[in-house]
Amino acid sequence: MSSKIKEVFSKVHAQNRKALITYIVSGDPDHKTTIDIMHAMVGEGADIIELGIPFSDPMAEGVSIQKGHERALEKGASLNDTFELVKEFRLSDKKTPIVFMGYMNTFESLGAKLFMEKAIAVDLDGILIVDMPPEESSDFSREATKANIDIIRLIAPTTSSSRAKKICSQCSGYVYYISVKGITGAANLDADDVKDKVSELRLHTDLPIAIGFGIKDAASASSVKDVADGIVVGSVFVDLIGEADNIIDKVSLKTKELSEVLN
Amino acid sequence: MSEELMPDKNGRFGIYGGRYVAETLVPALEELSEQYELIKNEDKFLKEFKDDLAHYVGRPSPLYFAKRWTELLGGAQIYLKREDLNHTGAHKINNTVGQILLAKHMGKQRIIAETGAGQHGVATASVAARHGLECIVYMGEEDIKRQSLNVFRIKLLGAKVVGVSSGTSTLKDAMNEAMRDWVTNVDDTYYIIGSVAGPHPYPQIVRDFNAVVGEEVLEQSKSVIGKDPDMLVACVGGGSNAMGLFYPFIEKKNVRLIGVEAGGLGLSTGKHAAPLNDGKEGVLHGMRTYLMQDDAGQVIETHSVSAGLDYPGVGPEHAWLKDIGRAEYESADDQEALDAFKELTRVEGIMPALETAHGIAYVKKVAPTMDPNQSIVVNVSGRGDKDINTVASIEGIEL
Numbered sequence A: 001m002s003s004k005i006k007e008v009f010s011k012v013h014a015q016n017r018k019a020l021i022t023y024i025v026s027g028d029p030d031h032k033t034t035i036d037i038m039h040a041m042v043g044e045g046a047d048i049i050e051l052g053i054p055f056s057d058p059m060a061e062g063v064s065i066q067k068g069h070e071r072a073l074e075k076g077a078s079l080n081d082t083f084e085l086v087k088e089f090r091l092s093d094k095k096t097p098i099v100f101m102g103y104m105n106t107f108e109s110l111g112a113k114l115f116m117e118k119a120i121a122v123d124l125d126g127i128l129i130v131d132m133p134p135e136e137s138s139d140f141s142r143e144a145t146k147a148n149i150d151i152i153r154l155i156a157p158t159t160s161s162s163r164a165k166k167i168c169s170q171c172s173g174y175v176y177y178i179s180v181k182g183i184t185g186a187a188n189l190d191a192d193d194v195k196d197k198v199s200e201l202r203l204h205t206d207l208p209i210a211i212g213f214g215i216k217d218a219a220s221a222s223s224v225k226d227v228a229d230g231i232v233v234g235s236v237f238v239d240l241i242g243e244a245d246n247i248i249d250k251v252s253l254k255t256k257e258l259s260e261v262l263n
Numbered sequence B: 001m002s003e004e005l006m007p008d009k010n011g012r013f014g015i016y017g018g019r020y021v022a023e024t025l026v027p028a029l030e031e032l033s034e035q036y037e038l039i040k041n042e043d044k045f046l047k048e049f050k051d052d053l054a055h056y057v058g059r060p061s062p063l064y065f066a067k068r069w070t071e072l073l074g075g076a077q078i079y080l081k082r083e084d085l086n087h088t089g090a091h092k093i094n095n096t097v098g099q100i101l102l103a104k105h106m107g108k109q110r111i112i113a114e115t116g117a118g119q120h121g122v123a124t125a126s127v128a129a130r131h132g133l134e135c136i137v138y139m140g141e142e143d144i145k146r147q148s149l150n151v152f153r154i155k156l157l158g159a160k161v162v163g164v165s166s167g168t169s170t171l172k173d174a175m176n177e178a179m180r181d182w183v184t185n186v187d188d189t190y191y192i193i194g195s196v197a198g199p200h201p202y203p204q205i206v207r208d209f210n211a212v213v214g215e216e217v218l219e220q221s222k223s224v225i226g227k228d229p230d231m232l233v234a235c236v237g238g239g240s241n242a243m244g245l246f247y248p249f250i251e252k253k254n255v256r257l258i259g260v261e262a263g264g265l266g267l268s269t270g271k272h273a274a275p276l277n278d279g280k281e282g283v284l285h286g287m288r289t290y291l292m293q294d295d296a297g298q299v300i301e302t303h304s305v306s307a308g309l310d311y312p313g314v315g316p317e318h319a320w321l322k323d324i325g326r327a328e329y330e331s332a333d334d335q336e337a338l339d340a341f342k343e344l345t346r347v348e349g350i351m352p353a354l355e356t357a358h359g360i361a362y363v364k365k366v367a368p369t370m371d372p373n374q375s376i377v378v379n380v381s382g383r384g385d386k387d388i389n390t391v392a393s394i395e396g397i398e399l
């Protein structure tokens, strides 16, 4: 397990709060601003940053994040560029864990081996490939384990208990519980159902559990935070970035508001 | 493994296929596989499927000898498999008739589909109407423009058409959007995919329901041709009409199988939709297959005069058949397809869909190089009525 991810969860447990995991699309609105946003988020209490790797066909994303992917691609963003971006970010932040979240086809364009070489070079912490269930993941799982990079896996409301157990056994870093049947930014969060499912998940794993997909604001974050170790928030940030003016201020303010809710 | 037994239990055809989807859909796909395996050999289901094919679709479709066209080309004997005569005008109805029975068996109340040319949308809306189920059809805004006739047909049939303006606003984006709908409404919704594409078990299900085309040809050839045809030809978008024709012949190694992709403005221009000719391995829409993509793994925009072939991927079984050399994949460009469209119309009085015209164009090229005692069966996957606006506007005519 990435020592940085582990440290984050030990620290938040000790401080009796929840980890704030923020998602933005790499290269949205541009390379440099992404780095500025990352630093600003860390400054206001983000514990882990998930960088979405722009893809032409982000099948699991709602409209907000789809638009983020499109904006980033228009600016020429890519997986390779994301490695560059993390390298620059690391010049002044060696501590904050970074996870790449994206789709199989972009990851495979590099291949598992080369990907891991680059990942090690920029001190990447984890990967979450949305369309790579355990059954389809041999290369990346094997190489990630060798490289000591966490493979974060999704568990959904539709996942059976026996399947959840199997997925947890092939997961590291943290388990990502998808809080809604739906795409990112969905509005149909059922807090009671999430609580039941996450409590059940605890029977299968000692890994920290993060909850995401349907967390739109401070209210929805606080409605499920009790059962979680971390909360993932994405669409709200990507929407703010899409507004294009005063991005850093807006993102900072939102990060602060969310991190306060999780304290 | 025998090709007949493909896919394997993980839904793979060699290295292709599989189930590359977000976790939310994995259990739904497992359930679909289970239910399909359960009913596919049941007498009751098979009887219902066959009855519907006979009385609703109007099967069997004829295997027609194209006498004048054969004479004109002066080579192999050419036979047309008349899927254009099916109810709703294309092979697409075979699959929807089967899948809607599966949906009902699974107790789903809501049907969704993606469509490119609109033929699959029409076919889905028709069976949904007939079974009294709610139906939503996702269609790229570009395709809504060029296939407006079918859009209106879908609406008349009581289905809702949802325009998709993300990405390239074509078939691939409609499929993304249908997948998003499915993830969101997975409990009560059945997604009828319209080609041999998508995550396992769709490539298998859609192939099986279209295999009736090849099975009939196998049987009809005995009396109509007097022997097996030497060559089968079909256009390939996602690959369902081709797979349906090829599948029953896979073990018959004496029969050449030729799929024809959309060459668009020409393979060398990069503006085409021919992943088997000029793409490389990748993952999209839940499957590993050949894809039109750039070096960074971004799926690139495709081009074809026919909306139904304008798709950057292809069914995984075709990828496999290509790699093992069992099927061959050629292409025909926009102009060749348009010429073929006109030729078949004038010479045989049969107006093919622009998708189909790509297969026709290849026959135009290959038949004269063959011997008169050889024969070709080409799948006339659909009729051209839906394309009249497109053809007219290319000729500068306003209807």
Ligand SMILES: Cc1ncc(COP(=O)(O)O)c(C=O)c1O
Pocket (backbone or CB within 6 Å): B090, B091, B092, B116, B117, B118, B119, B120, B194, B195, B196, B235, B236, B237, B238, B239, B240, B241, B242, B307, B308, B309, B353, B355, B356, B381, B382, B383
């Ligand atoms: C008449 C016709 N032929 C062929 C196709 C291409 O699909 P497939 O390759 O799955 O047969 C379409 C798709 O819309 C079609 O309408």
